[in-house]
Amino acid sequence: MKDSRPARWARLAPWALIYFFVRQLKELAQGMIYAIPALAVSVSVSDLFNNTWLMAGIALLIISTLTTAFLRFWFFRYRVYEEQIEIQSGVVAKTHINLPFWRIQNIKIERPWYYRLSTYAVLIIDTAGSATEEATIVAIPQASAIALRDTVSAVKAQHSEVSDSRSTDKDTHRNIYSNQDQDQDQDQNTHANTSPEPHIANTADVLNSRTLSDLVLHGMTNNRIWILLGVLTPFLDDLSQWGVNWLSQHGIEPEQLIQNMSLPWWQWAALVLTGASFIIALLMLFSVCGAILTYYGFTLTREGGRYIRRSGLLSQQEVSIQRSRVQRITIRQSALDVLVKRANVSFEQNRNGQRDNNEGSAARLLIPSVTLEQAASLTTDVLSHAHSLYASFWKIHTAFLFHHLLIRLFPLAIVVGVLLNVKLQSFPTASFVVGIALCAILILMRFLRWGYALDQEYLYIRKGLIGKTYHTIPLFKLQQVAMQQSVMMRRKGLVHLKIILASGAAHIPFMEHRHAQYIMDYALFKCESDARSWM
Template identity: 35%
Template sequence: MDNQTSSSTLDSGDLAAPLKIKDDWQVLSPVAIFYFAVSVFKHLFSNIIYLIPAIAVSYKSVLEHPFIWLPAILAAFTLLTLFAFVSFKVYRYRLTEDNIEIRSGIFSKKHLNLPFSRVQNVKIEQPIYYRFTGHACLQLDTAGSAKNEAKLVAIKLDFAQQLKARIQNQVQKDEGDINLENLSADPAASLSGSESNKAHQEIVLNQRNLSDLVIHGITSNRIWIFLGGLAPFYNNIFDSIGEWITSLGIDLTELFSLQTHSLLEVGLYALSLTMLVMLVMVSFSVIGAIISFYGYTLSKLDDKYIRRSGLFTKHEVSMGLSRLQMVVQKQDWLDVLLKRINLKFEQSNSFSKNLSASASSSKIIVPSIKPHECQALIDDAYPDNSLNALVGNDAFSPISKRFIFRNIVYVLMPLWLIITSSTLMNGKFMISALLSVLFVGLCGLVVLRWKRWGIAKDQNFVYLRKGLIGVDYYCFPTYKLQQTQFKQNLLMKRRQLATVKFVLASGSLTVPMIDEKLAYEFIDKGLYQVESSQKSWM
């Protein structure tokens, strides 16, 4: 292969140094081996849950025979290193004036040719093992399939920033050419557009400090997923913890004995132990939030939002405002108590399937902000929105009360009657009483679900409300609609009810059992806006 590189310089936007376009096939820096090794390890670890049953059955025998598992670990490490090295060797990329090509793959060869004009998001990621060498990963997301994203995994940080600016300038130029075709001959509007293009000052919209991240970790506790994966090991974990507590001189059997302690003392001991366990579990969630969102900054540069965060791996996500599909204001029950909101700016969901929520470049999450901060960000994204006024006046049209009847009478009550009758016939009165309490509680949740669900609209936006104890609000411009669906079965038709489904590039939203006329009104207004608006959903 010819190693000579022919280069041309292009304007890189705000960066002083011009971008050198390398139009011959380039190899990655050897530090890319670390990236490929870590990627394989992450993939194996993410699928380890499928191996938990086999590990739970055989891990004792494996520990008793170290001459089996030690060579196995060495062999796995060797294969991992070999795979990372070969992946590095076969990876090639080259740049032209307006596109990037990438060749990769060991067993399944891939050749990706991505024009800059198709790029939806540009993300710079700098893992901790790249900070010492000044390298970074550049990730390019398109509006198409998640399998067609491009990623340069070991390039210099300054080159990544220049390439990002080059791509964004190309996208902005293409969008500007399209907009010029639709503009009327208005000199004042043209002058205004020219002046706005000259403004290249990044404005900080929001920052999250450590206390905000701690609150986010507490309110969005996801430790239950981890605990579910550990279920096969509970007996051994509890035995180990019991042995450790005994080694400290604490006898749990004596501590919780009603013969030596009063019921009040045992209750207090149990409550203290429960609080201690909960504190440990919440600590894991808080640590995860800090790792994901440390140093969080949301900025705006022209018509782009830029999110930077990450403790070990630094993420820089850039998202064009014109590509924003929907804003989501979410509150769980703890968020309601602490008066915090998690705000999401969502785009196409095709790319987010391969990434965690915090690292995904298809959406920008602003964790645990206060209500006035949330509304300020929504107003910045959608200046003409009426969400705050609708919430204050409770102007959402509710769904039908038939929702309560359907879920309680047709779903919950038959199950409760069957199970309760069976337990009563067997003389298990206490279990029947507990099942009845559970049934009443579930009925209450159904009523809450009905109370939260609502829909509203104004001249330019559609608003949805849903939730259980907390309340979530969804706001999207009507012209962003990709598809609408009208669903009605025989029972709903008899009562003039219908279910409406709104499909956007970021996903779908469903509102069940609303008035038939209201459903047609939303669909007709949405289709009219899509047909009459000259704005692009992208």
């Protein structure tokens, strides 16, 4: 996108004030969440609301938040010209970002719920560098954001074509001086390995969409109720006391009810199980609502060599990534996903130094709760001829069981058993044995899930406990491969294989040395002989 007046800096629309204010509130909430447990233990909720100093502090905090939001808005400038984006921001510490189009990894367009009444959007720009190089234009017209995204994609595609042609020229020049006896074999390999990505017509094809029932299933099988329980832990005493008081106000005394009821133990167990199931179902409802809010209206579209995900009920999101920048594809099934034969598919690219890789991360495009057939189809659409779900996997060595059972679990069980026998008057032998047996079964299940496979283009890794996770890794995109080996492993000819990608790390434990060496050598060959860019 070329600007006729490149020297003129543009200001944000006034709607950006709302964005900066909400962002300030989120930052404050993230900072104060660590103080909530201490406050919950030392001060009651009623004392907090009756404290006039606290109310004055909250009012002062709101005023300072509004002031900071206005200053951030006032000192924000941006301009687009000569195939680059420049952004100036900061109140005290000034920041100047200059992003050439060809360095941009992907552009994410969001429309928070408070932008729905306007024509503005939030433009989030990721580069292939560190997370600090991410740039955000918080109030840009939606039409301009879409036009800028398309322009950046066109410039990057042109840059990739130039890079591919240069790589092909280098390979051709190198092959001229090879021996004639090797020409025929090398020509076939060079044609297969240095050919550019297949041309895809620049048309919009909807690859996948999610219905409301799919989103409900996703919320149930991938729920986050344990996170909510962790947040509510400091307030459990207050919540239980509130529940008892509420029942007492309605003429129900829980203690007297329990004392007067003469029920057999199995009825008490059924009553407790029913109550626990009701609470879990109530908490699971929050997870379902979160899935609907995040993925409502989900569509995955392919436009040329670009994949675009659009979703969101209140806050709309549009995430775009290039096909050539996908570093690996992960198919993940939770325990419930295995039962209903569904999976979550992730297209992973450069993580930009991000610590987390959650569902809303710009480094990952997630397609929720698809069938296994749809997961296989999506995988082959991005990585041609990949078949992680149907590969024949090699198992890891049984030394995995020896290490975790005899070296880790059993010594720990002996120590814990001795301490319990000393501290307790009556040692719970049956419960202790059952606990050790369950841990051993989990280790065995973990061992059976591990597997790896290799073909001409991809390395496949399978792992999990009750659920399953499949990684599909293009060999020519590997950044680093390393083998780790202890003294005991050296005697048995075993190694741990560690694989580094731009999207993160993967590893295979307790595999045979000859298999690991072959994978390393073949991956090095693919990286040297394949002229395709890993980005």
